[in-house]
Amino acid sequence: VLDPSPSPPTFDFKSYVLEKSISVNNALDAAVPLHDPIKIQESMRYSLLAGGKLVRPLLSIAACELFGGHESTVMPSACALEMIHTMSLMNDDLPCMDNDDLRRGKPTNHKVYGEKVSVLAGDAMLALAFHLVATETKGVSEDQVVRVIVELAKAIGAEGLVAGQIVDVCSEGDSNLGLKDLEFIHRNKTAALLEGSVVMGAILGGGNEEEVEKVRKYGRCIGLMFQVVDDVLDITKSSKQLGKTARKDLAADKTTYPKLIGIEKSKEFADKLNKEAINQLVGFDSEKAAPLIAMANYIAYRNN
Numbered sequence: 359v360l361d362p363s364p365s366p367p368t369f370d371f372k373s374y375v376l377e378k379s380i381s382v383n384n385a386l387d388a389a390v391p392l393h394d395p396i397k398i399q400e401s402m403r404y405s406l407l408a409g410g411k412l413v414r415p416l417l418s419i420a421a422c423e424l425f426g427g428h429e430s431t432v433m434p435s436a437c438a439l440e441m442i443h444t445m446s447l448m449n450d451d452l453p454c455m456d457n458d459d460l461r462r463g464k465p466t467n468h469k470v471y472g473e474k475v476s477v478l479a480g481d482a483m484l485a486l487a488f489h490l491v492a493t494e495t496k497g498v499s500e501d502q503v504v505r506v507i508v509e510l511a512k513a514i515g516a517e518g519l520v521a522g523q524i525v526d527v528c529s530e531g532d533s534n535l536g537l538k539d540l541e542f543i544h545r546n547k548t549a550a551l552l553e554g555s556v557v558m559g560a561i562l563g564g565g566n567e568e569e570v571e572k573v574r575k576y577g578r579c580i581g582l583m584f585q586v587v588d589d590v591l592d593i594t595k596s597s598k599q600l601g602k603t604a605r606k607d608l609a610a611d612k613t614t615y616p617k618l619i620g621i622e623k624s625k626e627f628a629d630k631l632n633k634e635a636i637n638q639l640v641g642f643d644s645e646k647a648a649p650l651i652a653m654a655n656y657i658a659y660r661n662n
């Protein structure tokens with residue numbers, strides 16, 4: 359969407375994403391085995407292993423490795439993040455919310471398994487996420503694990519994801535929605551979990567308070583940027599590429615950044631957020647910071 363900005367020349371982002379995505383998918387596969395009651399397990403696996411971009415797990419792993427932490431230490435948290443992200447999408451797709459038929463290029467969970475199973479599979483996945491972090495996080499102190507659990511809970515509840523979703527749902531059709539309201543929705547609905555992802559990784563990697571706060575600021579910036587870029591992409595993508603949700607948003611004349619400040623200003627805002635995010639990483643080991651820098655650039659310059 360924006361003008362390409364240079365990533366560290368020696369860092370192979372494609373290989374990094376491929377390698378980490380395989381690890382995360384293997385861990386997710388193992389975390390939800392096919393046991394009885396089989397319907398719930400199948401429903402969870404259907405959406406969890408449907409080919410999401412794994413942005414949150416990858417961010418969490420990269421933040422942990424920024425401090426020299428190991429992938430295996432952060433993997434339960436990485437899986438928990440993808441589980442909660444996925445169950446939130448399953449909830450969002452339900453007829454009582456967005457009523458969507460397609461997600462990640464496949465029929466939505468409730469279309470395949472029915473609403474009752476889909477709601478219960480989401481409930482189970484939320485519980486499993488916390489169970490996984492609490493029981494499978496190895497090689498760090500109990501205090502770190504508790505801090506991670508607190509961070510995750512805060513990111514998804516009525517001070518985070520749910521807050522963004524409720525304000526979004528309640529403001530549907532409100533043509534007076536302003537920039538402040540839009541920012542509140544995006545900061546909570548989208549940015550809170552992205553922020554939580556990097557903070558959880560940083561805690562498990564052993565970052566000190568000041569370092570964790572820098573990573574938090576990075577997360578906040580890329581979180582809001584994710585949504586600003588999404589709003590711009592909804593408009594700039596050719597109609598052929600537009601997904602069902604995007605078309606719905608446009609048709610309903612949903613409030614977006616381009617609608618409120620125009621496409622150019624939205625792109626400039628995203629660019630500013632990207633620079634601010636990357637600035638937080640100044641002073642860290644440049645090799646270890648490379649994945650987080652590349653991910654910020656990916657979020658800023660992606661085209662889908």
Ligand code: GRG
Binds near residue numbers: 411514519
């Ligand atoms: C978490 C308890 C709990 C409840 C959920 C329904 C609800 C409450 C929240 C909905 C939140 C929502 C739909 C947020 C949008 C997040 C977002 C930016 C989705 C797109 O993320 P990508 O592009 O998607 O990372 P993939 O499919 O690649 O994972």
